[in-house]
Amino acid sequence: MASEYGLKRHFNGEAARLIGGKVRAVHPEFDVEGYAAEVERRIPGKELKDRVLVLTEGLRSRLPGDYPAAVAVLVPILGDELAEGEGMFNTSWFLMPVARFVEEYGQDHPEVSLDAIEAITRCHTGEYAIRPFVEDHYAMTMKRVAEWAHSPSHNVRRLASEGIRPRLPWARTLDIFVKDPLPVLEVLETLRSDPSEYVRKSVANNLNDISKDSPEIALATALRWLEESPTPETNWIVKHALRTLVKKGDQQALALLGATGGQFVHVSGLRVTPAAVAVGDTLLIDFTVENTDGRTHSVTVDYVVHHVRKNGRSIPKVFKLTTLELAAGERRTVQKTHPLKEVQTRRYYAGEHAVDIQVNGLVKATEQFALRI
Structure with missing residues (x-):
C-alpha cells in the first residue's frame, strides 16, 4: 500500500482538474477551473484525509443538491473494473474523493449509497466509505456484505472482508466487531479458500485484526479452517493471519504453523x-x-x-x-x-x-x- 505521505502529494489542483474533467463530461455545467482553484487555495498544510475532504467538499458544492442525483453523476466517471493485480492507489487513486463523498453525505440514502459503494469498489475501493453504514445501518449493510462475499467480482468479494475489518488502517475502528468478531467471521467463512490473492490477503488481514483483541477466537478459527479446508489458499491465509501472534511468541500459533522445538x-x-x-x-x-x-x-x-x-x-x-x-x-x-x-x-x-x-x-x-x- 502506498504511504500516506506519498499519496497526499497527489491531491491538489491537478487532481481536481482530472476529476472535474470527468465530471463535466457527465454534468456539463461543472466548473472545473473554479474547483481546481478552490482546492489549491485550501490544501496547504493539510494531510491526506483532509486534502481528500477538500476535494470532496468541492464536489458537493458543485453537484446537484439532491444526493441521489449527485451520485448519478459520479458513478459514470468511475471507469473500468480493476483486474486482479491492478493497484487501486496506482490506477484509480483519484477516486478517493468520490468514495469520501458517499461516506460523508450518503447516510440518509443508505440503499443508494451501498449501490454506489459496490460500484466504487470495482474501480477503486469502498473499504473506508462503508464503515459509517456498518455503524448506522447495521442490518441493511451486513445483509449486503453477505451478498458481496458471493460476488463473481474479486473486488466486491474483497470489500466484503476489507470493509468490516475491526482495525482497518487509516480508518475508524469498528468497536462493535472488536467486542464481538463473530459476525465478521460468518462473512469470512465464505472467503477462506478464495481463488483471488487480493481477497485472500484481506481475509488474512481481517483475521489478524481479530487476533489482536480475541486471540483465542482467531486461533480456534484458524485451526478449524485448516482442518475443514486443507487447501493451499487456506494455508496461506492462516499463515499470514497469525503473524501478530507469532511475533508475540504465542506458542499455540507457532505450533499451528508447524514450528517445533x-x-x-x-x-x-x-x-x-x-x-x-x-x-x-x-x-x-x-x-x-x-x-x-x-x-x-x-x-x-x-x-x-x-x-x-x-x-x-x-x-x-x-x-x-x-x-x-x-x-x-x-x-x-x-x-x-x-x-x-x-x-x-x-x-x-x-x-x-x-x-x-x-x-x-x-x-x-x-x-x-x-x-x-
Whole structure:
C-alpha cells in the first residue's frame, strides 16, 4: 500500500482538474477551473484525509443538491473494473474523493449509497466509505456484505472482508466487531479458500485484526479452517493471519504453523556491528543457531529491535528473519542486514538499543548497539 505521505502529494489542483474533467463530461455545467482553484487555495498544510475532504467538499458544492442525483453523476466517471493485480492507489487513486463523498453525505440514502459503494469498489475501493453504514445501518449493510462475499467480482468479494475489518488502517475502528468478531467471521467463512490473492490477503488481514483483541477466537478459527479446508489458499491465509501472534511468541500459533522445538535451539556468537551507528547506516546481525535435540525441528527465527523513545524507554519492534528446518545436532550461521533508514512511522532517538534473537517466540540472545543522532 502506498504511504500516506506519498499519496497526499497527489491531491491538489491537478487532481481536481482530472476529476472535474470527468465530471463535466457527465454534468456539463461543472466548473472545473473554479474547483481546481478552490482546492489549491485550501490544501496547504493539510494531510491526506483532509486534502481528500477538500476535494470532496468541492464536489458537493458543485453537484446537484439532491444526493441521489449527485451520485448519478459520479458513478459514470468511475471507469473500468480493476483486474486482479491492478493497484487501486496506482490506477484509480483519484477516486478517493468520490468514495469520501458517499461516506460523508450518503447516510440518509443508505440503499443508494451501498449501490454506489459496490460500484466504487470495482474501480477503486469502498473499504473506508462503508464503515459509517456498518455503524448506522447495521442490518441493511451486513445483509449486503453477505451478498458481496458471493460476488463473481474479486473486488466486491474483497470489500466484503476489507470493509468490516475491526482495525482497518487509516480508518475508524469498528468497536462493535472488536467486542464481538463473530459476525465478521460468518462473512469470512465464505472467503477462506478464495481463488483471488487480493481477497485472500484481506481475509488474512481481517483475521489478524481479530487476533489482536480475541486471540483465542482467531486461533480456534484458524485451526478449524485448516482442518475443514486443507487447501493451499487456506494455508496461506492462516499463515499470514497469525503473524501478530507469532511475533508475540504465542506458542499455540507457532505450533499451528508447524514450528517445533524452540526450547532445544541454542543461539551463540551474536554480533551486532558496528557497535555505534547513525541514522542512515546499516547494521549487520550475525549469529549461529544449533539444534541440540536428537530430532529435526522447524523453527521460526525473528529479531527484535528495542527502539529508544524520547522519554528514554524502549519499544520493541519484531522483524521477520527466517524459517529453518534443523536436523538433529545441526548448526547454521544466520546473517541479516538491518538499515536504520528514516520512515514516516518511526522517529529515531539517541541511546543504547537492544537487539534480541528469538526462536519460536523465545528470546535466546541479546546484544546492543549505540545510536548517535
